[in-house]
């Protein structure tokens with residue numbers, strides 16, 4: 001199959017590389033010349049484990065290439081995937097479809113024969129029909145179909161998620177388009193990974209419902225964690241105890257500083273907006289959005305308490321600022337709420353993050369970046385473990401305690417146990433929900 005992939009961000013690049021690894025001929029397009037230059041030079045512009053090697057392998061095999069020229073990529077393609085961003089629109093929480101619609105019009109004008117125009121970006125229910133109209137505006141007599149193929153990969157584990165998905169969802173309304181999609185995903189269906197075919201609206205809704213459900217699950221355990229702190233329960237034991245129930249499942253039950261990232265915040269807001277537009281308020285999702293904000297502020301209060309009520313001139317060492325480990329993505333990370341609050345209250349904040357500095361420098365003004373936790377901890381009053389990178393999971397706690405002026409830890413990911421931290425010489429430890 002010949003595939004054009006429009007947009008080479010986290011989703012487009014991973015999907016394009018993985019499709020080429022399936023044996024398809026893939027041309028990836030981006031409108032950002034710097035990105036295309038780097039990709040052509042064999043550099044991956046994002047941090048995603050395993051991506052650079054897989055990309056190099058498929059470029060070498062002649063199945064994968066990169067271009068700024070959308071028309072060149074679309075000409076002769078069996079399927080054109082739209083994987084551009086759909087950020088939150090300013091003001092109303094709606095998904096901003098500007099990039100999707102402009103890509104659709106460009107694609108229409110570039111079609112040279114029948115192709116399926118597939119939306120991989122997360123888009124509100126009804127968008128694929130609008131994409132069909134936009135493509136038709138410029139496609140003239142060239143026949144095409146649209147398909148919805150939302151993506152469920154997680155940054156940091158994106159290749160494995162793409163290659164071994166729980167399911168692939170395809171919304172499609174013609175047999176011809178279904179056949180193209182089946183051919184594209186045959187390498188997965190042959191290995192018994194399920195491909196769910198449904199209509200366009202259901203496919204679009206599956207993506208929002210899945211993300212809202214997961215955001216709800218995280219927020220639920222975070223709220224339970226707050227109650228655990230008051231009643232003497234340990235949220236880790238509670239998560240384990242409820243997660244063993246097959247109806248609940250153990251995943252997404254880790255208490256922490258609130259969800260962030262490029263998907264949950266914007267997709268929950270967009271779902272709430274879709275509900276309002278159809279006069280069916282998404283009351284649970286709206287509450288989740290509000291509670292998640294409160295959780296981040298509860299973390300700030302925890303830090304203030306640990307510092308004796310005053311942050312001014314306290315030296316605080318923050319470990320991890322990306323929204324989760326194994327990614328350089330800072331979008332909507334809890335750190336973007338928590339760290340500025342500390343800086344704003346007069347704390348001297350030092351940050352260590354294995355991949356976050358590139359993005360984070362502009363987003364977190366007023367902090368000092370350090371190379372490793374031990375350097376950052378020198379003379380510090382508090383360590384805040386905010387993102388559980390592997391590098392922070394086996395810290396030499398005694399060494400840290402010796403370096404700090406006041407060895408105290410806010411472990412917002414529950415990586416450590418209170419007893420081991422205190423035994424290592426810390427004077428205070430706070431986890432989440434324990």
Ligand SMILES: NC(=O)c1ccc[n+]([C@@H]2O[C@H](COP(=O)([O-])OP(=O)(O)OC[C@H]3O[C@@H](n4cnc5c(N)ncnc54)[C@H](O)[C@@H]3O)[C@@H](O)[C@H]2O)c1
Pocket residue numbers: 006007008009010011012029030031032035070083084085086099102103106120121122123151152153154155262263
């Ligand atoms: N990041 C994730 O983990 C994830 C997971 C599942 C779904 N999604 C969804 O996938 C979509 C893409 O997300 P992302 O994180 O990859 O976005 P991103 O911002 O990282 O990448 C989007 C890319 O599209 C390019 N682009 C925009 N308009 C273009 C055009 N007309 N022609 C060519 N290139 C164009 C941009 O330059 C950018 O490189 C979003 O809808 C998102 O919600 C993301």
